[in-house]
Amino acid sequence: MVPAPTMFRSMSVPALRPLSVGEILDVAFGVYRLHFATLAIIVAVCSAVPFALGLYVQAAGGLFRTPLLSVVYYLSFVVMQTIATAGTVFVVSEGYLGRPLGPWDALRRATPLVGRLLVTSLSLSFVVIVGLFLFFVPGIVALCGLIFATPALVLEPGLSPTEALGRSWTLTRGARRRVFGLLITAGILIYIPLIALGGIAALFLPSSEAGLASSGALIVTLAVTGVLQMFLLPFFHCMLTVAYYDLRVRREGFDLEVLASTLQSA
Numbered sequence: 001m002v003p004a005p006t007m008f009r010s011m012s013v014p015a016l017r018p019l020s021v022g023e024i025l026d027v028a029f030g031v032y033r034l035h036f037a038t039l040a041i042i043v044a045v046c047s048a049v050p051f052a053l054g055l056y057v058q059a060a061g062g063l064f065r066t067p068l069l070s071v072v073y074y075l076s077f078v079v080m081q082t083i084a085t086a087g088t089v090f091v092v093s094e095g096y097l098g099r100p101l102g103p104w105d106a107l108r109r110a111t112p113l114v115g116r117l118l119v120t121s122l123s124l125s126f127v128v129i130v131g132l133f134l135f136f137v138p139g140i141v142a143l144c145g146l147i148f149a150t151p152a153l154v155l156e157p158g159l160s161p162t163e164a165l166g167r168s169w170t171l172t173r174g175a176r177r178r179v180f181g182l183l184i185t186a187g188i189l190i191y192i193p194l195i196a197l198g199g200i201a202a203l204f205l206p207s208s209e210a211g212l213a214s215s216g217a218l219i220v221t222l223a224v225t226g227v228l229q230m231f232l233l234p235f236f237h238c239m240l241t242v243a244y245y246d247l248r249v250r251r252e253g254f255d256l257e258v259l260a261s262t263l264q265s266a
Contacts, residue, residue, distance in 0.1 A: 019246045021182050025189070027096075028239035035095045039088060039234045041103040046084035047230050050077040082117045086110035088234045089154045092241040113154060120149050120161040127165075144176040144183065145169045151237075151244040171247045179243070186239050190232045 019027065032039065053073040057063065063070040087106040094101035124146050131139030146168045153164035172179055 016245065016249050018250050019242070021178065021185065024182060024243050024246055025185065025239060028092075028235065028242045031092050031095055031242065032235050032238045035091055035100070038091050038101070038103045038106070040231065042084055042087045042091065042106060043230045043234060045103070045107065046080040046087070050080050051227075051230070053077075078118070079114060082114050082121070083107065083110050084234075085150060085237055086113050086117060086154050088237045089151050089241050092238045093151075093155055093245075096242060096245065110154075116153060116159075116161050116164075117150060120153055120164050123161055123165060124149055140180065141176060144179040145172045147179065147183065148172065148240065148244045148247065151241050155241075155244070171244070171251060175247060175250070182239070182243055186236055190236055193228060193232065 050073060053069065053076060057066050057070055057073055060066045060069070087103070087110040090106040090109050091101050091103070124143075127146065128139045128143045131137075131142040133139070146165050148168035148171055149161075149164040152167040152171070153159050153161065156164075156167065159167060
């Protein structure tokens with residue numbers, strides 16, 4: 001059997017097969033590493049303006065001192081992060097299937113999807129939050145069942161937000177415990193570096209007389225943490241996209257569909 005990390009190396013026909021949780025993470029890291037430059041350009045382009053606005057708001061005294069600019073910051077952040085997410089999913093999908101995609105093509109494909117992706121994200125968040133208030137467990141079930149709505153909407157043309165949520169729910173049926181384990185593992189891998197960085201900053205950055213971090217130190221901490229987070233989050237979407245294809249291989253024979261399509265084109 002072909003080891004997971006080699007499934008996407010220099011192959012015109014991807015060796016798709018069912019993957020374990022560990023293999024999904026391994027493959028996702030491999031895709032992230034191979035396409036890091038492309039993903040970094042997407043992150044940089046989509047994060048530059050919100051990142052600069054966020055630092056300026058913090059330097060100017062925080063959200064309540066600059067309410068109008070804060071609103072502009074949050075709107076730009078949400079819209080640009082949505083574009084970055086869709087662009088990342090396109091790059092990971094095409095790279096995983098043996099068809100590398102450039103950053104500008106990915107961004108061009110991603111931009112028209114912003115409206116539907118925002119509605120999908122808001123709907124998902126609403127359902128999960130309501131579920132968390134209902135004894136917590138329903139929210140976890142909703143998250144695990146609907147988490148693939150974004151890759152479904154991006155990669156399956158013509159889906160509406162409602163159809164994307166339904167598509168994710170169908171794909172995850174019978175696999176939500178496994179999805180939960182994958183999300184927990186990915187969350188640990190992503191947020192431990194951020195927590196560690198925050199702890200290091202608290203220990204070594206200069207503080208005021210009251211023992212609180214000085215404004216300059218806080219801005220530095222936010223800047224470094226923001227940069228790290230910008231480059232860690234694409235890994236999450238790499239993992240989500242690989243897991244989405246894994247579900248399709250398991251439930252729909254997607255590997256056979258890709259093979260048949262490749263043979264026909266040949």
